[in-house]
């Protein structure tokens with residue numbers, strides 16, 4: 204992708220207005236072409252998604268994408284390709300998750316939407332709760348999980364665990380300035396910034412979070 208001299212000149216003017224700095228035509232060309240490249244990638248994937256949506260009109264129950272590309276299941280993140288993949292109005296899924304959605308064991312809307320539910324691996328990153336401990340809590344009924352029959356993948360819906368697990372917003376990584384490095388930030392787990400007991404003490408998961416409450 205090559206930019207015209209007029210486009211380069213415009214880019215220089217916009218840059219000057221926005222950042223108050225002059226850049227050379229070479230710098231403007233370099234930055235502009237990278238920007239256009241990025242835009243093309245975003246645009247292409249947007250167009251691909253629109254094409255799939257259009258095809259859904261003729262195949263309302265969905266279809267496989269036989270394009271030899273590797274994708275991730277929008278629910279369990281397993282890598283899938285061609286006939287291992289089913290696309291419907293919720294997005295791309297592995298056949299096991301698709302089967303569970305079709306049978307209404309798990310809701311389709313959790314596909315590409317991780318705010319309404321926890322996967323077991325997230326309990327580790329959010330609460331330092333290892334998978335074995337999390338699965339024990341599921342067996343004991345402390346955590347309610349929906350199980351995908353064909354894969355065993357656990358979906359822990361927030362609405363079924365309201366007084367047990369907190370909403371995920373409060374457990375996000377926190378951006379903290381790095382000492383001695385101006386303008387640098389590091390992403391720090393929430394529990395290194397806030398007191399875990401204050402954040403989680405009122406939730407029923409708290410007594411089981413041994414990484415936090417046995418200090």
Ligand SMILES: [Zn+2]
Nearest residue numbers: 276279297300
């Ligand atoms: Zn899946």
